[in-house]
Amino acid sequence: MNISENLKKLTPTLPEDVTLVAVSKTKPLEDLMLAYHAGQRVFGENKIQEMAAKWEAMPKDVEWHMIGHVQTNKVKYMAEFVTLIHAVDSLKLLLEINKQAQKFKRVIHCLVQIKIADEESKFGLTESEAISLLNDPTAGALTHVKIVGLMGMATFTEDKAQLIREFSHLKRFYDLHKDTYSFHILSMGMSGDYKIAIQQGSNMIRVGSAIFGERNYSQ
Numbered sequence: 001m002n003i004s005e006n007l008k009k010l011t012p013t014l015p016e017d018v019t020l021v022a023v024s025k026t027k028p029l030e031d032l033m034l035a036y037h038a039g040q041r042v043f044g045e046n047k048i049q050e051m052a053a054k055w056e057a058m059p060k061d062v063e064w065h066m067i068g069h070v071q072t073n074k075v076k077y078m079a080e081f082v083t084l085i086h087a088v089d090s091l092k093l094l095l096e097i098n099k100q101a102q103k104f105k106r107v108i109h110c111l112v113q114i115k116i117a118d119e120e121s122k123f124g125l126t127e128s129e130a131i132s133l134l135n136d137p138t139a140g141a142l143t144h145v146k147i148v149g150l151m152g153m154a155t156f157t158e159d160k161a162q163l164i165r166e167f168s169h170l171k172r173f174y175d176l177h178k179d180t181y182s183f184h185i186l187s188m189g190m191s192g193d194y195k196i197a198i199q200q201g202s203n204m205i206r207v208g209s210a211i212f213g214e215r216n217y218s219q
């Protein structure tokens with residue numbers, strides 16, 4: 001796997017308004033540094049402590065995105081530096097992010113994760129649950145978190161029609177509420193489906209294996 005070549009091939013194919021989050025979970029620092037030297041500055045991780053360790057070791061102009069499910073008791077380890085939390089799915093979590101962000105006098109940007117896949121294992125809120133959270137007066141009063149958009153994960157499938165259906169569904173929901181809630185980020189698309197996601201209106205893709213190669217979880 002040539003990380004720098006992968007990035008140099010992928011990056012120019014992306015529309016200008018699409019942000020590439022390089023998903024470096026499980027990968028060693030050397031791999032992240034190869035991507036960094038190829039110009040990549042936005043990295044995504046799904047484990048908070050792993051992300052914090054990488055943040056300490058990497059150059060400080062890197063933007064760190066938490067793309068995985070967040071346990072409330074671990075928010076404190078990333079509040080100092082995280083740029084965007086992609087998978088917010090409860091008021092309880094928002095309250096904790098707000099509390100921890102306040103300690104560092106920061107406003108942490110968040111996305112609400114919407115369930116678009118037909119798989120049971122995927123996290124996220126239904127559209128009506130998301131609207132309840134967005135309209136919750138307690139959430140609205142928080143001064144150290146800002147919800148800036150939505151995130152979705154499609155079903156793990158090669159069925160293109162299904163992927164189009166799931167992504168376009170989320171795009172429609174995003175467009176419907178974008179002005180009301182001042183959304184500007186729609187995070188959808190991974191290595192296997194980012195092209196379809198972009199065609200359907202994504203402006204932030206989370207790409208891991210197509211940059212860094214397959215992950216080895218046994219190590």
Ligand SMILES: *Cc1c(COP(=O)(O)O)cnc(C)c1O
Nearest residue numbers: 023046067190191206207208209
């Ligand atoms: C791991 C992960 C990705 C990247 O997956 P690839 O298929 O390797 O591109 C994207 N989004 C989330 C939420 C992930 O956990």
